[in-house]
Each structure stands twice: as structure tokens, then as C-alpha cells.
Amino acid sequence: MDIPGLPARRAALNLVDAVLRRGETLDQAAGAALARVKGDADRALARAIAGETLRWKVDLDALIDSATRQRLPDDAKPRAVLQLMLAQVLRLETPPHAVIATGLSLLIGGPRRLAHGVFSTLMKQNAALPGVPTLPEDVAGRWGERGDAIAAALAEPPPLDLALRDPDATAEWAERMGGTSLLPGHLRLPRGTAVEHLPGFRDGAWWVQDLAASLPARLLGPGEGRTALDLCAAPGGKTMQLAAQGWQVTSLDNSKRRLERLRENLARTRLEAEVVLADALAWEPEQKFDAILLDAPCTATGTARRHPDVLHRIGPRQIEEMADLQARLVQRAAGWLKSGGRLVYAVCSLEAEEGEDQVVPAGLSPLPITTGELPAGLVPTPSGSLRTDPGMLAENGGLDGFFVSRWTKD
Incomplete structure (x- = not known):
């Protein structure tokens, strides 16, 4: 026994x-x-x-x-x-x-x-751990001077972030659930909360989504009935955001299992999207889109707070493979965009090869992100992109590491 x-x-x-x-x-x-x-x-x-x-x-x-x-x-x-x-x-x-x-x-x-x-x-000997976890040597080398602040943010698992279906009800939900909000449509609760038992879960009033993960869809703005393509969409957080913002959404992913979860989330929140099971490197749309959100497959090193396995299993080979895949996806997405349309590229990675080093596709021009579009305490890079890491907004509970760029079709 x-x-x-x-x-x-x-x-x-x-x-x-x-x-x-x-x-x-x-x-x-x-x-x-x-x-x-x-x-x-x-x-x-x-x-x-x-x-x-x-x-x-x-x-x-x-x-x-x-x-x-x-x-x-x-x-x-x-x-x-x-x-x-x-x-x-x-x-x-x-x-x-x-x-x-x-x-x-x-x-x-x-x-x-x-x-x-x-x-x-x-x-x-009353052995004790330091106040901040020590990063593996290769990881510390990649993250450079940012490493100390990031490591400090990894000491504890993150709080629970919710994205609200109705941003106008933010204050109401914050009071009802005893949470805090860093911008309209966002609610932060202490970690360890049983999600299924929270008010509003069964009614589809919100979904779980890290604050940083909610920013790319926000940067496309209100849909007003226009068309949007959510590439690599499952499990659906960004699709639900876009639908709630008034976009007619096509959600594409190559995982049948993950798309089933997306459909469940859409049903629970009573939001609509056309769901497509396909490989984005082989698929061809029947129409071009007013907006495309490419939250590309990546090494996910920016999620180390909740997924500490990335500290030990990601190295140069995985980074190079992902950067190559991302470049190919960006090139294909650029061809599906209407003239004057917007493409937002995002990765939950802290690696420059997957973010800053990605090249703007031919036919697209940068559309700089502005400070007014971001939560207080975050600012765009000098080039007009957004870089977050777990060491930012630490006094408010932090956020995942993301890189986001926004481009427009010439």
C-alpha cells in the first residue's frame, strides 16, 4: 500500500x-x-x-x-x-x-x-533560499540587465487576471469580487482563487487572461462590424476580446482539441466567431481582412511566472526554430490584409529574436503604439512597439513578458 x-x-x-x-x-x-x-x-x-x-x-x-x-x-x-x-x-x-x-x-x-x-x-543548518530565485546561467545571459528584475518577479506565482466581456462594468465587477483593475475590462484577483466558483463564470461575464496577453487585441481598437482574423487563436481569449470589441472574427488554429476549448469559451460567453481548423502555413482565405491578430507560436519564456519549466527547456535551438516560424507566419498574414488594414504581431517571449529582431514585412508600415493605449506604468519602445516583462508593474502584481508590434498595409 x-x-x-x-x-x-x-x-x-x-x-x-x-x-x-x-x-x-x-x-x-x-x-x-x-x-x-x-x-x-x-x-x-x-x-x-x-x-x-x-x-x-x-x-x-x-x-x-x-x-x-x-x-x-x-x-x-x-x-x-x-x-x-x-x-x-x-x-x-x-x-x-x-x-x-x-x-x-x-x-x-x-x-x-x-x-x-x-x-x-x-x-x-536551517537552510534557506534567497529572496529571489537565481536564473540558470544561460537564461541570465540572454536576458542581460533585465534579468534581476525579471527574477524578482518569478519568486511567486502570479495573481489571477480576468478579461471582462463588458468593460463598462469594470467598477461593478471589481466591487463585487473584491478585485483591482489596471484598465477598463481588466480585473485582478489573488492567486489560488477557484475560477469555476467565481461570480460571473457560468454567465460568461469574463475569461481568464493575463493583463499583458489582453493588450494585443486592444491595440486593434473597436471593430464596428469590420472583419478580423485571429491567427493561432486557441484557446480563445483574443477571439473573445475581438468579438466583444465588435469585430466579425474568423478564428484559425491547427489544434482540434484546443479549438474545442475555444468553442466552449465562445458558448459560455455568448460571443460569436467563425472557427477554422487549418494550418496557417497552408490555408488560404476567401477574402482579405480589415485586421489581423497574429499571436504567434513562441518559446513562451515570458510566462515563466506561471510556467517555470521554460527556464530549463528553452535554448538557442528552440528560439531559432520559433523565430523562423514566426517570420513565415507574418509574411503570409501580410498578404491577407486589406489596404489600410492593421496587423498586430505578438509573442509571449522575452527573446529578442522573436520580437525586436523580427523584420517588418514588405508592403507594411509601422503603426506606432501610443502611451495612451496602455495601462499606467507601461510605455512603448522608441520604435513604437511594446515590450513587457515580469519585472514591470511589480507593485501591482506584475504581468507576463510580451512583445507587440503594430503595422498597417500600404
């Missing part, structure tokens, strides 16, 4: 292994890793342990190395188990005796004595 809590710890170990060894996202790994974990609470615990382990991995490794005479190999199972054990004590405030009972049981047939000794030594 399993020790109580052991399945959740075993699942957390499998989640971390899938990220570090196979390069999977936590979401991709969750299906297999959590299959034998019963109950929502234990599944959430497994995700929390894995997330905090990845968020603080560099510092957890430093603690482990300080308590061993001979450094454990990076891929040694005792190191992985010790990472999980320390994350539980130092981040989730799990009692040490419970951590020992479940952690050492993951090493049956292995060096349990070594792991027990290292853990006990660190507990006697």
Missing part, C-alpha cells in the same frame, strides 16, 4: 523529469504523470511541488552541493528527490517528517541513506 501522499510526490518527480530530460512542458507531461493520482488536491500538490522545484532549481542545487563531499551528478535520482524534498519544506512549508516519509520512499532500492543525510544536514 502506498504511503499517504506518496503518489503526489512520485507524480511531481515524473513531472520534473519530463521537463528536464525530455524537454516537455508541465502541461504536456501532466496527463501521464498525474494519471494515478487521485483527487484534485493531490494533483494540485504534485503540480505545486514540481513548479516550485523548477522555479528554484538553481538555488536548491546550490544547497544540495553545499552538503555533499562529492557532487551528485546532475541526472542522479537522489539529486532530483532532494530538490523535491527541499522545495516542499522551504517553499510549501511541508513538515520535515512528512517530507522524509514520502521523499525517501521514492528511493527504494537506491541511496536513501545519502539523501536522508543531506536533507538532515541542511535542516540542522
Whole structure:
């Protein structure tokens, strides 16, 4: 019989292994890793342990190395188990005796004595983590001088952001739900809130969407019945924004499963869009559009607050592959735009190759973003684009890292 809590710890170990060894996202790994974990609470615990382990991995490794005479190999199972054990004590405030009972049981047939000794030594030394997680060396090198502020924002998972179907009702919803708002149509609540139980969920009054993720669609303005194409649209946050702003929306994505979620979200919010299952690199529209929103596939390093796996599985190869795909998508989208139409390009990435280094397609001219279009505290770049990172608006709970450019068809 399993020790109580052991399945959740075993699942957390499998989640971390899938990220570090196979390069999977936590979401991709969750299906297999959590299959034998019963109950929502234990599944959430497994995700929390894995997330905090990845968020603080560099510092957890430093603690482990300080308590061993001979450094454990990076891929040694005792190191992985010790990472999980320390994350539980130092981040989730799990009692040490419970951590020992479940952690050492993951090493049956292995060096349990070594792991027990290292853990006990660190507990006697009152081991502690720094106030800010240390970034992996390669990540710190890529993010440069922004790295310290970004790392500080990664210390805690982010709050919950909602996008409201009716921006005019922002004050009403803020009072009703006890939230704060950084601009009309946005509501911020403390993390840990059960989304399905919040007022307005069943009525479709809002959807979950990070503040930064809501900005690209806003930059297309009111639709007034004109046509808009939402490329790479699932799971639907930006499609719902555009529909609520009065656009006639065509939503395209190449994932059947993710489009099903988009349709569910449209039904819940009672908003309409034409949904198309297709590959944007092969699809051809029957008409040109007044506006196109391309929230392109990317490395998603800007979402490290909620997806700390990106700190460990993204490198130069993935960045180069994504930048190439983005360039091809931009070129195709540019050909589908009416004269005088607007194209907004966005990525939730902190990498310059996916943002600042992308070239404006032939036939398009920059349409600079203005300060008045943005939440207080954010300003456009000198070139008229927008760059956000998790270190911005920190006093208000921060936001994801995004790059956004806006162009118009000549």
C-alpha cells in the first residue's frame, strides 16, 4: 500500500523529469504523470511541488552541493528527490517528517541513506533560499540587465487576471469580487482563487487572461462590424476580446482539441466567431481582412511566472526554430490584409529574436503604439512597439513578458 501522499510526490518527480530530460512542458507531461493520482488536491500538490522545484532549481542545487563531499551528478535520482524534498519544506512549508516519509520512499532500492543525510544536514543548518530565485546561467545571459528584475518577479506565482466581456462594468465587477483593475475590462484577483466558483463564470461575464496577453487585441481598437482574423487563436481569449470589441472574427488554429476549448469559451460567453481548423502555413482565405491578430507560436519564456519549466527547456535551438516560424507566419498574414488594414504581431517571449529582431514585412508600415493605449506604468519602445516583462508593474502584481508590434498595409 502506498504511503499517504506518496503518489503526489512520485507524480511531481515524473513531472520534473519530463521537463528536464525530455524537454516537455508541465502541461504536456501532466496527463501521464498525474494519471494515478487521485483527487484534485493531490494533483494540485504534485503540480505545486514540481513548479516550485523548477522555479528554484538553481538555488536548491546550490544547497544540495553545499552538503555533499562529492557532487551528485546532475541526472542522479537522489539529486532530483532532494530538490523535491527541499522545495516542499522551504517553499510549501511541508513538515520535515512528512517530507522524509514520502521523499525517501521514492528511493527504494537506491541511496536513501545519502539523501536522508543531506536533507538532515541542511535542516540542522536551517537552510534557506534567497529572496529571489537565481536564473540558470544561460537564461541570465540572454536576458542581460533585465534579468534581476525579471527574477524578482518569478519568486511567486502570479495573481489571477480576468478579461471582462463588458468593460463598462469594470467598477461593478471589481466591487463585487473584491478585485483591482489596471484598465477598463481588466480585473485582478489573488492567486489560488477557484475560477469555476467565481461570480460571473457560468454567465460568461469574463475569461481568464493575463493583463499583458489582453493588450494585443486592444491595440486593434473597436471593430464596428469590420472583419478580423485571429491567427493561432486557441484557446480563445483574443477571439473573445475581438468579438466583444465588435469585430466579425474568423478564428484559425491547427489544434482540434484546443479549438474545442475555444468553442466552449465562445458558448459560455455568448460571443460569436467563425472557427477554422487549418494550418496557417497552408490555408488560404476567401477574402482579405480589415485586421489581423497574429499571436504567434513562441518559446513562451515570458510566462515563466506561471510556467517555470521554460527556464530549463528553452535554448538557442528552440528560439531559432520559433523565430523562423514566426517570420513565415507574418509574411503570409501580410498578404491577407486589406489596404489600410492593421496587423498586430505578438509573442509571449522575452527573446529578442522573436520580437525586436523580427523584420517588418514588405508592403507594411509601422503603426506606432501610443502611451495612451496602455495601462499606467507601461510605455512603448522608441520604435513604437511594446515590450513587457515580469519585472514591470511589480507593485501591482506584475504581468507576463510580451512583445507587440503594430503595422498597417500600404
